Amino acid sequence: MENLQTQGIALPRLGLGTFRMQGDACRAAVESALALGYRHLDTAEMYGNEEAIGAAIAALRVARKDLHVTTKVWNENLAPEAIRRAFDASLKKLRLDQVDLYLVHWPAPNMNLPAMFETLMKLQQEGRTRAIGVANFNIALLKTVVEDIKAPIACNQVEYHVMLDQTKLRQYLTAKSIPLVAYCPLAKGGVASEEVLMAIGRKHDATAAQVALKWLLDQDGVAAIPKASRAESQKVNLDALKLRLDDDDRKAIAALPKHKRCVNPAFGPAWD
Structure with missing residues (x-):
């Protein structure tokens, strides 16, 4: 598994998303993923599954140095004291004694960015999280965090897939050497029945979803965290790494409409 190097951590390019996985089913999914070779787990306090993930990690006893764990603070807990309690x-x-990456899950209208990142950077300095970052931040917010506050952001986790253009955001992140971690990389299953992707898949003896995933992972500075609860689906996603897309494939994908946003809550930021 290839890693992205960012702010002193190695971030595996393909991880396991766990949104809406709960209880025993979540634990079983994480155990099967770790057994298959996944080493990047993504969770959040809002998902309500950190206990199940902790149990799975303990059960499989993967060497801690080989495992990357991301969790996130919810946008109602962004005051300094609340961040510490949530953490x-x-x-x-x-x-765990330490997480690898701690993210602000969503921005909030009334957040105090300097106070937030002072707290997050202290958690990092204390060695309790190896790195800090953000999720669902637009370019304007990133500029404040990166250029004004000068916080050592290890990634921005956002929705990104073949049906959503993120060119402007990617250009900014690339200029600042900040990886993009793509959630909903399969557009909540929407890529599976896309005719162009299916045709490319037939050419390579692959699925449309594998084509969509490899298209993301072929891009510099991009990681992806598809959710997959069944071992079969987890293996299919891992096998996407073996796929070799050519220039014709990339041209065909580039021509697809790219305005489908699957996650756009009312409390989200104004997207550029």
Whole structure:
């Protein structure tokens, strides 16, 4: 598995998303993913599954140095004291002494960015998280965090897939050497029945979803965290790494409409 090097951590390019996985089913999914070779797990306090993920990590006993764990603070807990309480709770549920990456899950209208990132950077300095970052931040917010506050952001996690153009955001992140971690990389299953992707898949003896995933992972500075609860689906996603897309494939994908946003809550930022 190829890694992205960012702010002193190695981020595996393909990880396991766990949104809406719960309880025993979540634990089983994480155990099967780790057994297959996944080493990048993505969770959040809002998902309500950190305990199940912690149990799976403990059960399989993968060497901690070989495992990357990301969790996130919810946007209602962005005051400094609330960040610390949320962080402590996440760490306890995950049964870990340290997480690899701690993200602000969503921006909030009333957030105090300097105070937030002072707290996050202190958690990093204390060695409790190896790196910090953001999710769902637009370019304007990133500029404040990166250029004004000068926070050492290890990634921006956002929705990104073949049906959504993120060129402007990617250009900014690339200029600042910040990876983009793509969630919903399969457009909530929407890529599976896309005719162009299916045709490319037939050419390579692959699925449309594998084509969509490899298109993302072929891009510099991009990682992806598809959700997959069944071992079969997890393996299919891993096997996408073996796919070799050619220039004709990339041209065909570039011509697809790119305005489908699957996740756009009312509290989200104004997208550029």
